[in-house]
Each structure stands twice: as C-alpha cells, then as structure tokens.
Amino acid sequence: MRILAFEALRAVDERDAYANLVLPPLLRKAREEGDFDARDAALATELVYGTLRRQGTYDAIVAACVDRPLREVDPPVLDVLSLGAHQLLATRIPSHAAVSASVELARVVLGDGRAKFVNAVLRKIARDDLDTWVERVAPPYDKDAEEHLAVVHSHPRWIVSALWDALGGGRAGIEDLLEADNERPEVTLVARPGRSTADELLGSLEEDAGLPGRWSPHAVRLVEGGEPGAVEAVREGRAGVQDEGSQLVAMALANAPLEGSDTRWLDGCAGPGGKAAMLAGLAAQRGASLLASEKQPHRARLVERALAGNPGPYQVITADGTRPPWGPGVFDRVLMDVPCSGLGALRRRPESRWRRRPEDLEGFAPLQRALLREALKAVRVGGVVGYATCSPHLAETRVVVDDVLRGRGGNTPIEAEWVDARPLMPGVPALGDGPDVQLWPHLHGTDAMYLALLRRTA
Numbered sequence: 001m002r003i004l005a006f007e008a009l010r011a012v013d014e015r016d017a018y019a020n021l022v023l024p025p026l027l028r029k030a031r032e033e034g035d036f037d038a039r040d041a042a043l044a045t046e047l048v049y050g051t052l053r054r055q056g057t058y059d060a061i062v063a064a065c066v067d068r069p070l071r072e073v074d075p076p077v078l079d080v081l082s083l084g085a086h087q088l089l090a091t092r093i094p095s096h097a098a099v100s101a102s103v104e105l106a107r108v109v110l111g112d113g114r115a116k117f118v119n120a121v122l123r124k125i126a127r128d129d130l131d132t133w134v135e136r137v138a139p140p141y142d143k144d145a146e147e148h149l150a151v152v153h154s155h156p157r158w159i160v161s162a163l164w165d166a167l168g169g170g171r172a173g174i175e176d177l178l179e180a181d182n183e184r185p186e187v188t189l190v191a192r193p194g195r196s197t198a199d200e201l202l203g204s205l206e207e208d209a210g211l212p213g214r215w216s217p218h219a220v221r222l223v224e225g226g227e228p229g230a231v232e233a234v235r236e237g238r239a240g241v242q243d244e245g246s247q248l249v250a251m252a253l254a255n256a257p258l259e260g261s262d263t264r265w266l267d268g269c270a271g272p273g274g275k276a277a278m279l280a281g282l283a284a285q286r287g288a289s290l291l292a293s294e295k296q297p298h299r300a301r302l303v304e305r306a307l308a309g310n311p312g313p314y315q316v317i318t319a320d321g322t323r324p325p326w327g328p329g330v331f332d333r334v335l336m337d338v339p340c341s342g343l344g345a346l347r348r349r350p351e352s353r354w355r356r357r358p359e360d361l362e363g364f365a366p367l368q369r370a371l372l373r374e375a376l377k378a379v380r381v382g383g384v385v386g387y388a389t390c391s392p393h394l395a396e397t398r399v400v401v402d403d404v405l406r407g408r409g410g411n412t413p414i415e416a417e418w419v420d421a422r423p424l425m426p427g428v429p430a431l432g433d434g435p436d437v438q439l440w441p442h443l444h445g446t447d448a449m450y451l452a453l454l455r456r457t458a
C-alpha cells in the first residue's frame with residue numbers, strides 16, 4: 001500500500017499528474033491483484049492526500065534533519081521521507097511501524113544505500129511530535145508572520161499573503177482559513193431544480209448518510225462514506241456533485257431583481273456545466289431559456305451531458321466568449337464564471353498550491369477582463385451580469401471588476417452599477433461589507449467563490 005502511495009506521489013511530482021486522477025486506477029489495480037481492501041484504499045488515499053497537503057511543513061522538517069540543501073536530495077528520496085514524516089507526525093501509526101515500513105519501502109524503490117539514509121532521517125524526525133517540530137523549524141510569528149503561517153499551515157508564502165490580503169483581519173481568521181484548506185472537503189450534491197429535490201436525495205441515502213445543505217435548498221451534504229454513485233438521481237443526471245458555494249452563485253444570479261423581460265439567460269464559460277445545469281433548471285421554472293457557451297469542445301460536451309434532460313429550453317455551443325457569436329444587448333442575465341487560479345479550491349486539489357505560480361495570475365488577467373467586458377456588452381440595459389471566480393485573490397476579483405467598469409487599460413468604461421449580492425444569499429452569515437460577496441471555506445464550508453453582480457445602466 002505504501003508502494004502505491006509512493007507511485008502516486010511520483011506521478012504527481014514527475015508528470016504533473018493530479019492526485020485525484022492518478023489514485024483511482026492505482027487503487028483499482030491493487031484491488032484486482034487481491035489482498036487490498038477498502039481500509040487499505042482509505043489509508044493509501046489519506047497518505048497521498050495528507051502528504052501532498054502538508055508537503056511544505058514536512059519539507060521544512062526534513063530540511064532540518066539532513067546535512068545538505070533539500071534541492072540536492074533526489075525527489076524520490078524526498079517523497080519517501082515525506083510519506084514517512086506524514087505517518088510519524090500526523091497519523092496514529094506507531095512510530096516504529098512508520099519507520100520500518102518506510103525503510104522497507106525505500107529498500108524496494110530506492111535500494112539499500114538510500115534506505116539507510118531514510119532510516120537515519122526518519123529516526124530523527126520520530127524523536128519529536130509535530131508541534132515541537134513546527135515550533136523549531138518555523139520562524140516566530142512576531143518576526144515573520146507570513147513565513148510562520150506558510151510553514152505551520154503548509155502553504156506557499158505568496159498564497160498566504162494573497163489569501164490574507166483578500167480575507168483581511170488578524171491572525172485567527174487567516175489561520176482558520178489555511179487550516180480549512182488542509183481539511184478534506186465534504187462531498188455536496190445538488191438536486192437540479194425541476195428535476196429532483198433535496199428531499200428525494202436525502203430519502204434515497206441510507207439513514208445518517210446525508211444532511212441538508214447549510215444554505216442552498218437544493219444541496220445535500222454527504223456524511224463520511226456517502227457515495228454519490230449510490231444516489232439514483234445522480235446516476236440519472238437529475239442531480240450532481242456541486243459545492244454549495246457554486247449553487248449559491250447560480251441562485252444569486254437567477255434571483256437578482258430585474259425589471260422587464262427575463263427570458264434569455266447566458267452562461268458564457270459553462271464547462272463542465274455545474275452552474276449551467278442549475279441555471280437551466282431555474283430558467284425553465286421561469287419560462288426562460290439558457291444559452292450555455294464554452295470554448296473547449298471537450299468541455300462543451302460535458303455541458304451537453306449536464307444539461308441533457310433539462311425540462312426547459314436550452315442550447316449548448318462551443319464559442320470563445322471574448323469573440324462571441326451573439327450580438328450586443330440580447331440577454332437578461334449573464335454568468336461569467338471565468339478561468340482563474342483556483343486558489344479558492346485548494347482543499348480539493350492537494351497538489352495545486354505547489355504548482356501555482358504568482359505569474360499565473362498575469363496569464364489570466366487579460367482573459368478575465370475581456371470576458372467580463374463581453375458579458376456586460378451581451379446584457380441588455382437593466383440586465384444583470386454575475387462575474388464569478390473560484391479564487392479570492394483580489395487581482396482576480398474586485399480589481400478585475402473595477403478595471404472593467406472604469407475602462408482601465410485603454411478600454412472604454414462600461415456603464416454598469418453594482419448590485420448588492422448579499423441579500424441574494426439569504427441566511428448566509430459573514431458576507432462582509434458588500435456589494436460583492438466572497439465565500440470562505442472556514443466561514444461557510446464552501447469553496448472560496450467570489451461573486452460580483454452588475455446591472456447594465458446604459
């Protein structure tokens with residue numbers, strides 16, 4: 001099982017693979033080969049995800065136990081050491097078992113010489129617990145708060161800094177947020193409006209396997225062990241897996257007050273179709289139709305699949321939202337859920353925080369602005385645009401909206417006014433000063449989705 005975890009870590013490291021894609025086939029193969037049960041699979045998954053999430057902390061601890069810079073330690077050796085450190089410092093596996101199993105793994109995958117090195121390093125690590133190590137290797141908070149938090153909560157420093165800028169406040173809030181990124185998120189289902197209900201989903205789950213959503217009447221939270229595939233409505237496409245934050249964003253756009261016609265809705269960045277499926281269902285209940293547009297053909301096919309069976313009219317097209325085939329002023333409601341860094345969903349992809357670079361934001365910046373500009377052009381006067389990201393980074397959220405409204409960067413300003421999004425998320429606490437909304441994992445249990453609502457005024 002540890003070999004399997006090691007193979008998964010190598011794939012993530014060497015091939016830039018995603019842990020959630022690499023792991024299932026490895027687990028399946030291990031099950032087919034026998035002698036590998038559900039408990040082994042759960043432990044292997046925990047080892048891989050936990051090691052990846054806590055990589056920053058483990059790197060700092062390993063660095064304190066070796067006599068050369070970490071970059072001079074071979075990556076496969078580092079993977080075995082991190083896996084060992086995770087077992088020693090963050091699981092209930094007894095220390096002697098964690099060390100001997102890691103040394104055995106090293107012998108098999110690295111050879112005898114390097115197994116001795118692994119043994120020596122892990123024995124040093126085993127001498128103290130996680131808190132003691134962290135206190136030793138992290139700089140004091142008072143000297144360098146961001147670096148302290150980066151080491152303690154295992155995030156790259158630039159991400160700590162960006163999240164803190166967006167969250168504001170003191171130490172307690174940012175610590176809670178960073179820790180929430182290290183927790184495994186609940187799986188949340190959405191009962192697609194008009195096709196299923198939360199009660200149906202709850203009724204089809206074993207007792208105690210599901211809970212109603214916290215905020216969305218369409219949501220059901222799966223409790224430990226609950227399987228989406230066990231729910232008939234999910235298998236039939238009448239329900240799906242969707243974070244509650246995404247549901248709130250789609251509902252807020254659908255419920256924003258509107259005068260005049262309300263028949264034509266657009267989702268301009270629809271793939272893979274989670275929000276589009278929800279919008280299409282809500283549109284159908286109002287006699288409106290949805291145009292779901294996506295640039296990538298394979299993702300447009302996923303949108304087709306998510307919308308198939310929708311009770312009302314809809315169309316899925318493959319189109320570049322920055323050079324849209326639709327004319328100006330034709331829609332009543334438009335969602336632009338733009339491509340972004342995904343810093344709001346770090347808890348879902350354990351490796352992503354180590355892959356992202358600050359430069360990535362510069363890549364997204366022009367596209368996000370162009371897509372928002374086109375969204376505002378696509379909507380009629382009085383119509384509403386929802387600009388959404390799965391990132392709380394200010395450079396992807398409010399700064400983009402401000403730039404577009406003011407015409408920064410040589411573009412003409414667009415006449416639109418903010419709509420307060422907070423009343424459109426009734427019952428949801430801690431939504432800040434508005435008018436835009438930033439959701440947070442530690443406050444709302446959702447991904448850190450951002451929503452700005454704008455009404456075209458001229």
Ligand SMILES: C[S@@+](CC[C@H](N)C(=O)[O-])C[C@H]1O[C@@H](n2cnc3c(N)ncnc32)[C@H](O)[C@@H]1O
Nearest residue numbers: 269270271272273274275295320321337338339
């Ligand atoms: C954040 S995702 C949207 C998620 C989607 N709204 C959902 O809830 O399932 C952004 C999507 O925009 C698409 N995209 C990227 N550039 C685009 C462009 N120029 N025009 C339209 N879509 C684009 C990406 O392929 C991706 O599928």
